[in-house]
Amino acid sequence: MFDRTQLSRRRFLSNFAFASGAVATGVGSWVIPAPWANAAEAPIKVGIATDLTGPIAYAGNADANVAKMVIKEINAAGGLLGRPLELYIEDTASNESVAVGNVRKLIQRDKVDMVLGGITSSMRNAIKDPIVARGKTLYIYPQLYEGKECTPYLFCTGPTPAQQCDEFIPWLIKNGGKKFALPSANYVWPHTLNIYARKVIEANGGEVVFEEYYPLDQIDFSATVNRIISNKVDVVFNTVIPPGVGPFFKQLYEAGFLKNGGRLACVYYDENTLNINQAAEIEGLASCLDYFKVLTKENPFDAKIQAAYEMDFPGNFLFAAGSAATGTYRGLKLWEAAVKEAGKIDRESVAAALDHAKIAEGPGGPAEMVPGKRHCKMKMYTAVAKGGNYEIVARSSGLVDPKEC
């Protein structure tokens, strides 16, 4: 086994370089310098802007880890266009005003060639203008989201509502029932996703019994649970987020929703969120994402990247789809493919190549950009929670279209 406590000279030096980089660039900035110098040309600079601190730090740190892993891998294979890659990481701190300042540092001080990051939609909206319009830089957004982001030079590599609903909702109707409830947190993602979900539910012969929005910090759902039980709802298509979602599922469980054959569904549920409730309280919960860890059993490439990630970052920050880690991997690899095709690094050429970039292998399978749409086709999987783990119960036959822009 790999012994973590043994501090090799190489590891010490790399940690030392990392620490001195942090000191040199100030609080909230990290630089991982290019591993070799090139006399002819300077390194290509990759910028990551993500939430390393704040309530969703677990996701941001996972994304930063994935970026470190991918950049290390590309550098080990000889870099891009013969040039090494240098990674610049800035903290967006789950706070839009802090984020804009830090993203400006990436653009103006570090002059990065591309920025990947942002997890929430509000963060994307805050930083896209400093990156794309004023910063004249390429921006890749890696998280699953509500769609409708059609800004030029902004590429999305996470699942859209169409990808998360088109195959999932018919499955729910078949394996749950026709009567849906849409309890939701009161912000943009649930509102927009529900419009799409309702359309798919009704097109497949289902019915939405109620759709209701709650304050983001609401943690008592007795009235909601009562309405779900008394309306004899079959499927709870949940978009309530933490901290509310834990108490909500618990109250549903205690009210006998699962015992009566009810089905929970939640499209952001991944390995990170399994620990919010006890296994019995979310038994049978269905989710639809581009990757689940259980895929490592059947897909050698998934097994390879999952193992590589866990080897480098054996902590609490998981390589999971709901925290944009898979979107980050996909985004960086698609960008790599685009740079290779373009043969240069200016924004116009890379964007033109990224517009139709493809990768043969990625988390959950291959992926390709839909030309002209700046969104990504990918395989989608439906998984069900059983005893605290996921089991894949359905999968798309091919790559699913994002149907955006």
Place this chain on the structure above:
Amino acid sequence: MANAFVAAFEILSFGAIIVLIVLGLGIIASMMGIFNFAQGEFVLLGAYITYLAYAKGLPIWAGMAAAPFVVGALGFVLEALIIRRFYAAPIVAMLGTYALGLIIRESVRGLIGGFYLTVPEPIGGSIDIGAMHISAWRFTIIVITLLVMGGCYLLLSRTSFGLRVRATLENPSLARASGISTPLIYGATFAFGAALAGLAGALIVPVFSLFADLGLRFLIQGFVAVMVGGVGSFIGPVAGAGVIGTLSAALPWVMAPVVADVLVFVLAIVFIKFRPQGLIAGKGV
């Protein structure tokens, strides 16, 4: 009928949770004149200690029993080191306790990695009455809240310790002249308030799961409850907590939850405008 019963139970149980959280806050505010902004983080610490016991494989009861003592002891130390210096300046005290709370909250966030973690309840499942299911643990919380409330009332109104606390509140110089060590009483009162918060945290963590903002979530509600109930007595904040807790659980049954959330505060502000002394005015128990 069955529906009404379930509704009444759920509303009562949330009211009980708010009362439990406000007890410690109310005692510190009423008996010491300090608005302790770190109270929510004492709740969080109680929850965290319970989680630690669970994570280490100890029985959850053990964690819940230890939580009030550990948090109480911490409260005693913090009072002696920090809070004591602020008695003359209540506004500065608010800022000081806010800073303390921030330190505790962010430390716990670091320790749990920013995740949301489940802690199972010692008494799980539901009590089935016909077709109705009520949560066994929420029922336990109601019972414990009633016991703790009664215990606190007896402690403050019937024991010599309670008498000393009230004497220190009403006339500190006379209390000192009568041989009561007021610094010790302040320390003990603060520790007691902190211990109650620790207990509240330990009991509610199975319901809401553990996360760094757990205490913060209840802090504003808690202060509104204290204002509505009236500062100065033990009963005041408890009554306020009952009202606020019941209202915030009951309103979502009859209107859109987003509106209900705001309406609770609007009602509270209107009430305080017309009755600034709160529900129960005056000092004492």
